[in-house]
Amino acid sequence: MAALPAQRVEMIPIERVTVVNPRVRNKGSFREIVENISKVGLKRPITVTRRTEAGGPFYDLVCGQGRLEAYIELGQLEVPALVVSADTEDCLVASLVENCARRKHGAFDLLKDIRGMEQRGDTIAEVARKTGLTQEYVRGISRLIERGEQRLLRSVESGIIPLSVAVEIAEAPDHEVQAALSTAYEKGLLKGRKLLVARQIIERRRRHGKDLGVHGGPTKEKVSVDSLVRAYKDDVARKRSLVARANATRDRLLCVVEALRRLRADEQFTALLEDEDLATLPDNLAVQMRAERAVLA
Incomplete structure (x- = not known):
C-alpha cells in the first residue's frame, strides 16, 4: 500500500x-x-x-x-x-x-479486520502482505477463532502458548491434548513456568469450556465440598495414570537395554555389526548398558 x-x-x-x-x-x-x-x-x-x-x-x-x-x-x-x-x-x-x-493487537480485532479484507476478495497471502503479518499467523488465528478457542487465543496474545501449539491443541481430540503439550515440551516450545501455566489453561478449558464467558473472564463454577473432592480424585487419577505409563515405559526400556546387552555379548553378532560399520552405540545407551552390567556383576 x-x-x-x-x-x-x-x-x-x-x-x-x-x-x-x-x-x-x-x-x-x-x-x-x-x-x-x-x-x-x-x-x-x-x-x-x-x-x-x-x-x-x-x-x-x-x-x-x-x-x-x-x-x-x-x-x-x-x-x-x-x-x-x-x-x-x-x-x-x-x-x-x-x-x-x-x-499489541488483539486476536479478535485482528480477525475482524482480516475477515473484512477476505470478504472483499483478498486471499490469505494478500492479507499477510498488506498487514505485514505472516501467512501462518493469519491462518492460525483464523482457525482458532473459527473454533471458538477464546482461552487459547488469550494465551497466544499473552505469549504463554505459541500459536502453532495452540492450533495443535485446538484440533486435537480431548484425550490427545496432553500429548500435544508433551510434544511441545520435547520440542522446547513450552518450558518451565510457561508449561505449568499452559497446563492450568488447558485444565480450565477442559472444565469450563473454550469460551471465556460473557464478561471476558473465565466462567465460574460453584465451589462445594463435593466438587473439591471430585477435583482431587480426578487429579489423583491423572497422576496415577501418568505414573503407570512412566513405569511401563521404564520396563520397556530395561528390556531393550537387556536385549542389546545380550546381543553385544554375541561374538558373531558383534562381528556382523563391525562389518556393517555399526559397532558404536549412542553414549547415553552405552552408559546405561555399563550400569546394567555393574548391577548384575
Whole structure:
C-alpha cells in the first residue's frame, strides 16, 4: 500500500465522520485519553479521507478513533483532521496497521479486520502482505477463532502458548491434548513456568469450556465440598495414570537395554555389526548398558 499523501488539516464536523473500522476501547485507557485532551488539547489530528456525496462532504476515519470519541465525550462539534486521498481499501489497511503499531493487537480485532479484507476478495497471502503479518499467523488465528478457542487465543496474545501449539491443541481430540503439550515440551516450545501455566489453561478449558464467558473472564463454577473432592480424585487419577505409563515405559526400556546387552555379548553378532560399520552405540545407551552390567556383576 502506498503512503497516504497529506493534503491539509481542517476543522470538520464530527457528525460527518464515519468510523469504517470500529474497535471496542478499554474504558480505563479511554478515560486517560479524554482527560489528557481536556487538559492539553489534541496533540495529533485524526486522519480522514473525504467522501463526496449529496449533502456532503462526508469523511471516513483512517486513524484516530480514540481521539475522535474523546472529542465526542467532551461535547465538541468539530475536530481537527488531516484530510488525505485514499480509496476505501487503503483506509482499512492503514487503520489496521495503525492499530497493530499502536498496541499489541488483539486476536479478535485482528480477525475482524482480516475477515473484512477476505470478504472483499483478498486471499490469505494478500492479507499477510498488506498487514505485514505472516501467512501462518493469519491462518492460525483464523482457525482458532473459527473454533471458538477464546482461552487459547488469550494465551497466544499473552505469549504463554505459541500459536502453532495452540492450533495443535485446538484440533486435537480431548484425550490427545496432553500429548500435544508433551510434544511441545520435547520440542522446547513450552518450558518451565510457561508449561505449568499452559497446563492450568488447558485444565480450565477442559472444565469450563473454550469460551471465556460473557464478561471476558473465565466462567465460574460453584465451589462445594463435593466438587473439591471430585477435583482431587480426578487429579489423583491423572497422576496415577501418568505414573503407570512412566513405569511401563521404564520396563520397556530395561528390556531393550537387556536385549542389546545380550546381543553385544554375541561374538558373531558383534562381528556382523563391525562389518556393517555399526559397532558404536549412542553414549547415553552405552552408559546405561555399563550400569546394567555393574548391577548384575
